[in-house]
Amino acid sequence: MELSVLEHGKAGSSSAGGCSSSSCGSTDDQLSHLPDSIRAKVQNHPCYSEEAHHYFARMHVAVAPACNIQCHYCNRKYDCANESRPGVVSEVLTPDQAVKKVKAVAATIPQMTVLGIAGPGDPLANPQRTFETFRQLTEQAPDIKLCVSTNGLALPDCVEELAKHNIDHVTITINCVDPKIGAKIYPWIYWNNKRIRGVKAAEILIRQQQKGLEMLVERGILVKVNSVMIPGVNDEHLKEVSRIVKEKGAFLHNVMPLIAEAEHGTFYGVMGQRSPDPEELQDLQDSCAGDMNMMRHCRQCRADAVGMLGEDRGDEFTLEKIEQMDIDYEAAMVKRAAVQASIMEELDEKAAQKARLANVSVPSLTEGRISRNYRSVQMAVATNGGGLINEHFGHAREFLIYEASPEGVRFIGHRKVDQFCVGNDSCGEKESALSGSIRALKGCEAVLCSKIGFEPWSDLEAAGIHPNGEHAMEPIEEAVMAVYQEMIAAGRLNGEKALFQANA
Amino acid sequence: MALKIVESCVNCWACVDVCPSDAITQGSAHFQIVTSKCTECDGDYAEQQCASICPVEGAILLADGMPANPPGSLTGIPPERLAEAMNEIQAR
Known part of the structure; x- marks a missing residue:
């Protein structure tokens, strides 16, 4: 199976040339x-x-x-x-x-x-x-x-x-x-x-x-x-x-x-x-x-x-x-307004911060030369809300998938962790939650989470997916960009070799 | 003469809303047609309304006891194929 990458549309779907719209993406x-x-x-x-x-x-x-x-x-x-x-x-x-x-x-x-x-x-x-x-x-x-x-x-x-x-x-x-x-x-x-x-x-x-x-x-x-x-x-x-x-x-x-x-x-x-x-x-x-x-x-x-x-x-x-619940809705509305206002404030702050960061992504790494030669990379993120990397790998019921490329980071979807078997003896197909997670992450080259155990760590590496717990509690898109930059710096995105390895 | 709702009814209310005679009531397990009120839509519509909106094959019987919507007629799934699929699921 070929990885879906912006620059490498799947064979047979020539129109899948990626994000051609001004309104698509992040x-x-x-x-x-x-x-x-x-x-x-x-x-x-x-x-x-x-x-x-x-x-x-x-x-x-x-x-x-x-x-x-x-x-x-x-x-x-x-x-x-x-x-x-x-x-x-x-x-x-x-x-x-x-x-x-x-x-x-x-x-x-x-x-x-x-x-x-x-x-x-x-x-x-x-x-x-x-x-x-x-x-x-x-x-x-x-x-x-x-x-x-x-x-x-x-x-x-x-x-x-x-x-x-x-x-x-x-x-x-x-x-x-x-x-x-x-x-x-x-x-x-x-x-x-x-x-x-x-x-x-x-x-x-x-x-x-x-x-x-x-x-x-x-x-x-x-x-x-x-x-x-x-x-x-x-x-x-x-x-x-x-x-x-x-x-x-x-x-x-x-x-x-x-x-x-x-x-x-x-x-x-x-x-x-x-x-x-x-x-x-x-x-x-x-x-x-x-x-x-x-x-x-x-x-x-x-x-x-x-x-x-x-x-x-x-x-x-x-x-x-x-x-059995006794609801005072007038009081609830006051609390709701306060909670929602503070979320909006947080979002405004985040937007302002992003605007500041917009000028310092991949280009800075290549010292002004915007290299479009680097292929894009898909990464999975474990989150339980708030736009942060704040979920333990083993607790994640789903992963959000982001794509990092020289153009920036975009959200492209989510994958549920299919747990075909959760330990029920009557179930013929024995599959651990771990192999379910790994299958759900097909096409991803890294998974960002708050923490990850030793066993999944080695299994993920064996499957070509780099586990990363170093960005716990950081905003998702910034962390994905940081990992992308690390991959570029490490020379992992030079040429197509890594791409094929990831899909072998 | 009246139509009848049987136990395969899924209680979706669709028939209640379209009955011109107000003949359908909520039973203990599923909706029921009050025989004395059902007119089979005679004089109101060319086609019996409950049978025309019901999504479940076999859930409504005509006055002669035959299903208004026989197996396969609403889902398009051939009955043999459905039986086969159910057997496969059972065998798992």
């Missing part, structure tokens, strides 16, 4: 060129700003069980505690229960800024339950941003209502703009009191999605477009989707990998449709980036997720538990 680029009004909307929204996701949390309430379409990657038997993917929840809530839960979470996790309704069905196919929840929250918890995610079929009919509830972030899942491709993704829709199938169904869905997108943009509501990358079905097509939604004024495009396992019982899972590898996903995201702001930090969370992206604290807030 967090600064994403936010700094935005008008203040939009910046204010996204700077503390973990799903709309990569930087914000290190500091701010979100939650979803599962008040919307009904759906008006079927997608081939979804199975409506959604009640599962152990699966983490969209469409899955443990308990469906009534609007009253949801409001109670939101206030309990907001009081306990003051950095929780955003409440989204995302299912487990389609929020706009459950308009009474969804809008009743929004109505009560606007009244009782006015310091929380409200957000909704939809397949778009009922969107045009709901735009007025959404605007009325001050919702300024809407996500539409758009997997195609070509009905022939749509027919391979959506077996049916429920429309005008009929079940409609095939190309005709996809035509209606696509029309509604595009119309909804235009209507939202007209009203100044920020739109994120989610697309599921399905190899061989819509992967190439998503470049066109990205171009079109950008033209129509979508703010952000989030291309996510298909999740398909036979045990989920979905069409794609059972029929053996494969998911994309991280490299394929990244290439597609990079090609789309020429047209669009790309979101690369999505964790494809459940419709009842609670906490920072990548963590789920849902267990702390079951109906039973929130029943």
Whole structure:
């Protein structure tokens, strides 16, 4: 497997020439060129700003069980505690229960800024339950941003209502703009009191999605477009989707990998449709980036997720538990405002510091000669938030992947640590957490963490991944750049030899 | 004559919202159709609404006892393939 590097696009995808966009790449680029009004909307929204996701949390309430379409990657038997993917929840809530839960979470996790309704069905196919929840929250918890995610079929009919509830972030899942491709993704829709199938169904869905997108943009509501990358079905097509939604004024495009396992019982899972590898996903995201702001930090969370992206604290807030909590929301709002203000202050300081550092990266090392000959390097980072390298290697449930190159450091995605076997005797495939981690880090040449044990250290080295615990508690991007500079200084990036070694 | 919801129902509420006769109620384990209220949508719609939105094959029976949405008709997964996949998972 070849490493995805900016200068060395994968064979066969000539367009994967890397980041050709002014709007792609690091967090600064994403936010700094935005008008203040939009910046204010996204700077503390973990799903709309990569930087914000290190500091701010979100939650979803599962008040919307009904759906008006079927997608081939979804199975409506959604009640599962152990699966983490969209469409899955443990308990469906009534609007009253949801409001109670939101206030309990907001009081306990003051950095929780955003409440989204995302299912487990389609929020706009459950308009009474969804809008009743929004109505009560606007009244009782006015310091929380409200957000909704939809397949778009009922969107045009709901735009007025959404605007009325001050919702300024809407996500539409758009997997195609070509009905022939749509027919391979959506077996049916429920429309005008009929079940409609095939190309005709996809035509209606696509029309509604595009119309909804235009209507939202007209009203100044920020739109994120989610697309599921399905190899061989819509992967190439998503470049066109990205171009079109950008033209129509979508703010952000989030291309996510298909999740398909036979045990989920979905069409794609059972029929053996494969998911994309991280490299394929990244290439597609990079090609789309020429047209669009790309979101690369999505964790494809459940419709009842609670906490920072990548963590789920849902267990702390079951109906039973929130029943016993006594929440003084007025007091909570005071605390929340203080905590959030101090985070914003920290972010402002960080931005100022970055601006100072911007002029002293790789070029200084080569004494004014900006050598573009050095290839880029991917590194994995273990963090538990705050934008710092502050997680023990062995505790990391996921790693963030950064790419360092002469142009700077950019965030390119995350890898979950797949623990196929966690010691359950009935499991046939014995695989330690360690080999799971090492596999998740394929393509990375270093892993930065706060601490690391002796055993993983030698195994990682044997796999060609340099463990590095020397930058504990340092800001991620600066540490990645420092390690990159060390690699250059050590002569490890001279020529292509190291690249091939890393992938052997 | 009435339709019937059986235990494979996943309680997604979709049918409740579209029933023109208000005939669907929350049962103890799953939604139920009140026989005396169900009109099979006669006079309201050409197609029975609950059966047209239900996402689960086999969860709704027509008045004659046959599934409104037989295996494979909603997911597109051939029933043999589904059985095969389930066997493979069981065997693991």
